[in-house]
Amino acid sequence: MSTYYKPEDLKKFGNITEFDKELGDKFFDYYGEVFKEGALTTREKSLIALAVSHAVQCPYCIDAYTSDTIEKGCTEEQLMEAVHVAAAIRGGASLVHGVQMMEKTKKILM
Amino acid sequence: MSMKSLKAQGHELASETAQLVKLNEHDFVKFKDKLDPIGLNPLKPTKIDIFQINVGKMCNQVCKHCHVDAGPDRKEIMTRETMEICLDILSKHDIGTVDLTGGAPEMNPHFRWFVEEIKKLGKHVIDRCNLTIINANKKYHDLPEFFAKHNIEIASSLPHYTPNRTDRQRGDGVFERSIDALQRLNAVGYGKEGTGLLLNLVYNPTGAMLPGPQEVLKADYKKQLFDKFGIEFNDLFVITNIPISRYLDYLIASGNYEDYMTSLIDAFNPEAAKGVMCRNTLSISWDGYIYDCDFNQMLDMKVKTNGTHLKDFDFEALSNREIIIDQHCYGCTAGLGSSCGGQTV
Ligand code: SF4
Ligand code: SF4
Numbered sequence: 001m002s003t004y005y006k007p008e009d010l011k012k013f014g015n016i017t018e019f020d021k022e023l024g025d026k027f028f029d030y031y032g033e034v035f036k037e038g039a040l041t042t043r044e045k046s047l048i049a050l051a052v053s054h055a056v057q058c059p060y061c062i063d064a065y066t067s068d069t070i071e072k073g074c075t076e077e078q079l080m081e082a083v084h085v086a087a088a089i090r091g092g093a094s095l096v097h098g099v100q101m102m103e104k105t106k107k108i109l110m
Numbered sequence: 111m112s113m114k115s116l117k118a119q120g121h122e123l124a125s126e127t128a129q130l131v132k133l134n135e136h137d138f139v140k141f142k143d144k145l146d147p148i149g150l151n152p153l154k155p156t157k158i159d160i161f162q163i164n165v166g167k168m169c170n171q172v173c174k175h176c177h178v179d180a181g182p183d184r185k186e187i188m189t190r191e192t193m194e195i196c197l198d199i200l201s202k203h204d205i206g207t208v209d210l211t212g213g214a215p216e217m218n219p220h221f222r223w224f225v226e227e228i229k230k231l232g233k234h235v236i237d238r239c240n241l242t243i244i245n246a247n248k249k250y251h252d253l254p255e256f257f258a259k260h261n262i263e264i265a266s267s268l269p270h271y272t273p274n275r276t277d278r279q280r281g282d283g284v285f286e287r288s289i290d291a292l293q294r295l296n297a298v299g300y301g302k303e304g305t306g307l308l309l310n311l312v313y314n315p316t317g318a319m320l321p322g323p324q325e326v327l328k329a330d331y332k333k334q335l336f337d338k339f340g341i342e343f344n345d346l347f348v349i350t351n352i353p354i355s356r357y358l359d360y361l362i363a364s365g366n367y368e369d370y371m372t373s374l375i376d377a378f379n380p381e382a383a384k385g386v387m388c389r390n391t392l393s394i395s396w397d398g399y400i401y402d403c404d405f406n407q408m409l410d411m412k413v414k415t416n417g418t419h420l421k422d423f424d425f426e427a428l429s430n431r432e433i434i435i436d437q438h439c440y441g442c443t444a445g446l447g448s449s450c451g452g453q454t455v
Binding site for chain 2: 011041042043067070071072073075
């Protein structure tokens with residue numbers, strides 16, 4: 001079956017430099033720097049990446065950061081809590097717009 | 111979880127040849143082609159300093175990832191005669207450490223005698239103790255005192271500090287019994303500062319992934335085990351699972367084999383390759399044959415020297431031998447490296 005998303009494409013991510021080496025290299029250098037131990041630990045960064053992966057619904061990133069967080073010693077509970085953070089922010093982001101809806105409603109109704 | 115070894119199940123992967131065929135049937139880059147450009151092919155020993163003796167495949171557990179395919183149904187056990195040959199060799203050569211493994215080494219009927227004799231030769235002894243043997247049967251309850259009396263270094267697997275992750279790999283109830291055993295070891299002074307009694311834990315991933323950095327995991331283990339159970343230990347050895355035997359079976363059955371091999375190969379680290387343990391270790395099987403490491407032993411790839419049995423032991427020839435490598439070796443060279451003493455980089 002042919003699909004838009006193919007798991008093996010994740011391993012080919014590095015090949016995007018093929019069409020534009022300079023920008024591709026710059027991106028990967030930046031990416032590498034971002035995930036280095038800093039004020040946040042590499043594990044904290046990996047958990048944030050896992051949560052963001054769910055928020056942007058990227059199957060490649062979910063695949064990669066599920067393995068990465070587990071490799072870094074996270075438990076199933078920690079992974080799921082990170083996903084709930086993403087879900088809460090996404091849900092909250094929808095819901096908070098309800099304020100706009102309510103204000104508009106109140107304005108136009110007698 | 112099956113309570114039988116692959117051998118007792120008559121499983122295809124109980125055969126060493128079948129494992130090697132499987133490891134080589136994909137067109138993954140050959141391990142030797144990774145060693146070539148960094149000047150490590152042929153792979154040679156540095157200095158032989160560790161004698162790792164597998165005193166038998168019998169074990170009270172049947173862990174899912176066991177590279178020995180050990181279990182209660184395995185009857186291969188080292189005899190006292192073979193142990194005597196080991197002692198003779200150890201008395202004649204400057205090999206500092208004897209690393210006892212199995213199976214559960216303590217189940218060998220000559221275990222205590224053997225340990226005492228090795229200690230008389232002034233060697234450092236490590237026992238790879240699976241912990242649950244200590245509370246498996248009354249006759250093993252005094253093992254902590256025995257270990258302490260002879261100042262044996264203990265290296266024990268505890269693949270995770272949560273019960274479910276450990277039990278899924280090692281069997282129901284193993285976590286709880288391991289905690290009890292660790293508390294008994296602590297009670298005689300193991301893992302406590304100032305006693306000199308070393309208790310090291312071994313972490314290996316409970317699934318199809320590479321391990322994270324040792325220092326980070328060690329800090330987690332120290333905190334979790336102390337806060338929840340008051341347990342203290344010295345070091346955490348982080349080990350990568352080698353794709354052979356029951357772990358290979360798990361990888362294939364769970365559909366993870368190719369991805370796992372790819373991760374190992376992608377993570378090949380030349381620094382880790384320099385520090386592989388076969389360069390300072392000899393591995394001895396229950397029946398007295400000599401191997402480059404415990405993994406080669408399980409694949410029945412004996413050392414590449416004229417004599418391969420302890421009876422023909424030739425320290426010079428062994429020190430200059432070519433180490434036999436194959437695709438499973440990628441497990442030792444991925445990321446921060448892996449050996450019986452943990453990460454190597
Ligand atoms: S991993 Fe160790 S404790 Fe588990 S079955 Fe194998 S030898 Fe026994
Ligand atoms: S599997 Fe054995 S022979 Fe291969 S690199 Fe590791 S220790 Fe050496």
